[in-house]
Amino acid sequence: MALEVRTARDEDREAMHHVGQQGFAARPADYDEKSDRSATPLDRRLVAVEGERIVGRLAVWELGQWFGGRQVPMGGIGGVAVAPDFRGKGVATALLHQVVAAMRERGEVLSTLYPMNHTLYRRHGWETAGSYPEQSLDLRALTALPKPSRQIDIRPTAEGDLLAVSRLHEDVSRDEPGNVFHGSVFAARRLLGYAGIQEGYVAETDGAVTGLLILTRSDAPKGDQGFYTLSINQLVAADLDSELALLRLVAAHYPVAREVTLVVPPHAALTTLLGERDLRPAGQGWSWMTRLVDAAGAVAARSYAAEVDVEVHLDIEDSVAPWNAGPHVLRVKDGQGLLEPGGRGDVRLGIGRLASLYTGWAAPRRLARLGLLPGAGEQDLLGLDRTFSSRTPWSRDFF
Incomplete structure (x- = not known):
């Protein structure tokens, strides 16, 4: 029987949940209709169906990522799951090919x-x-942080804070390549925390929201002296005083809790306030993967350093999205980028390799040394480096 990939329908909800539990849960949970209806809208979910049975599913968050100080429209894929007896039969492939076209x-x-x-x-x-630099920290280290230099008020998040915290998140993230922009209401609501699951707090300075903290509690590891551990899902602050006030709130959980995990890059303010061994890598060492769905659109959507003036001839391989494939000329000037069909096709690369250059994750010269940019000459490498070089891309958001 032929496999069909289509948009999810209301009657698919429980079956999608079942497939997801088979994929991700050690102890499957019952279907929660209220939670499901508050999650990704159905028109942003795909299912793979054989006969009347749903054998695969995925969802796409309506998001964006910051590159060059601009929001680049991005589809955040999550929850890709295939029924165990259909794995290895092309179900995930069919879902991914369909979702690229839909995005x-x-x-x-x-x-x-x-x-x-x-x-x-x-x-x-x-x-x-890009990276998701999750770190583990003994809460005792936070108890020694300095006090804010001025009055910062802390209170729980409320529904009316959504616009203010969204703007704060945007203002802080725009200069951090790879950070996520919460475009839709469904995505932005994550910035308030989920009632009964997370604790949300805002920092206020003279009545204006200047910080956001979202905390989750988890069971303490066996043998740990604490009653629970903490995870920081969001820590966003407009200034050091607001960040210190929020971190001191986290520290106030010690000694009932002994450990906190958080996502923090090496250049963050917190790393300058702690001992060099206080922060330790944690979690599963996540990095994120990116695809250029529309290569020309992605190049045009971001901005570039005003002094960059380059032209590089590319030959792009993309078996899934033929509109990206073939010879293209990359031109960047006056802060604007253009990728047009044509040219000599000097530098040969796959669409994934181009994505790793686009975000600033991969260094052109290193790729060339590894033989991953065949045809690239010195001027090509210099042009690609000038175009895409940036601070290491990272994200504080997991989806």
């Missing part, structure tokens, strides 16, 4: 995901393109 129709020029299977996604055009 292009919606104008989502990038797609980013957190992979469980790098080989699968790499085969279809995604490539490692």
Whole structure:
């Protein structure tokens, strides 16, 4: 029987949940209709169906990522799951091919995901393109942080804070390449925390929201002296005083809790306030993968350093999205980028490799040394480096 990939329907909800539990849960949970209806809208979910049975599913968050100080429309893929007896039969492939076309129709020029299977996604055009620098920290280290230099008020988040915290998140993230923009209401609501699951707090300075903290509690590891551990899902602050006030709130959980995990890059303010061994890598070492859904649209959507003036002739391979494939000329000038069909096709690369350059994750010269940019000459490498070089891309958001 032929496999069909289509948009999810209301009557598919429980079956999608069942497939997801088979894919991700050690102890499957019952279907929660209220939670499901508050999640990704059905028109942004795909299912793979054989006969009347749903054998695969995925969802796409309506998001964006910051590159060059601009929001680039991005489809955040999550929850890719296939029924155990249908794995290895092309179900995930069919879903991914269909979702690339769907994202292009919606104008989502990038797609980013957190992979469980790098080989699968790499085969279809995604490539490692940024980090999720999760760290573990003994709460005692936070108790020694200095006090804010001025009055910062802390209170729980409320429904009316959504616009203010969204603007704060945007203002802080725009200069951090790879950070996520919460475009839709469904995505933005994550910035308030989920009632009964997370604790949300805002920092206020003279009545204005200047910080956001979202905390989750988890069971303490066996043998740990604490009653629970903490995870910081969001820590966004407009200034150091607001960040210190929020971190001191986290520290106030000690000694009932002994450990906190958080996502923090090496250049963050917190790393300058702690001992060099206080922060330790944690979690599963996640990195995210990105795909250029519409390569020309992605190049045009971001901005570039005003002094960059380059032209590089590319030959792009993309077996999933033929509109990206073939010889193209990359031109960047006056802060604007253009990728047009044609040219000599000097530098040969796959669409995933181009994505890793686009975000600033990969260094052109290193790729060339590894033989991964065949045809690239000195001027090509210099041009690609000037175009895409940036601070290491990272994201504080997991989806």
